[in-house]
Amino acid sequence: MKIHRVVVGSLATNCYIVVSDQKNAFVIDPGDEPVRIEAEIKKRGLSPRFVVNTHGHFDHIRANAAMRLPVYAHQIDADIISDPQENFLSVSFGSFEAVAVARRLKEGDEVTLDELSFRVIHTPGHTPGGLCLYGHGVLFSGDTLFRDGIGRTDFPGASPRAMEDSLKKLGRLDPQTVVYPGHGPQTTIGSEFS
DSSP: OEEEEEEETTTTEEEEEEEOTTSEEEEEOOOSOHHHHHHHHHHTTOEEEEEEOSSOOHHHHTTHHHHTSOEEEETTTHHHHHOGGGOTTHHHHOOOOOOOOSEEEOTTOEEEETTEEEEEEEOTTSSTTOEEEEETTEEEEETTEETTEEOOOOSTTOOHHHHHHHHHHHHTSOTTOEEEESBSOOEEHHHHHO
């Protein structure tokens, strides 16, 4: 497995391109600048198969339509992702073309591509349908967990109590797990929960 990061948009969102041994790929959180994301995919000779949104906020979904790929997201945030009127951040950042979610994920589902398999961990708190992908010694944490921080819980639909419960789940993972967050540098579970 290879992981390539492209930092996109005015909020410096981490978009990840996750690559299998067969050079197929999926894209996590294409939040903006689809031309840059597609250039990275083309430069590396990859075949993108689908998009995974860790949650429904605008800075993680803006380039969904431009990717022209099936979109996977948690079932609770799916309607927010599919309807720009439901995504409150579009008020601040302008309109965007919404794409219907092709696969509605839930806790315990597996997201697979070739030899790669990631377990869906439902992590509400930042949004009701926030999710993380866990597998192969890594965690894609969206806006649930950052290096030295956690996602904001003062947005509509956010919940400090739900965030606390979600962090307890993540804190039980292997301390060596490398965390790839939605913003900022990578970290480890051990560093954040020691």
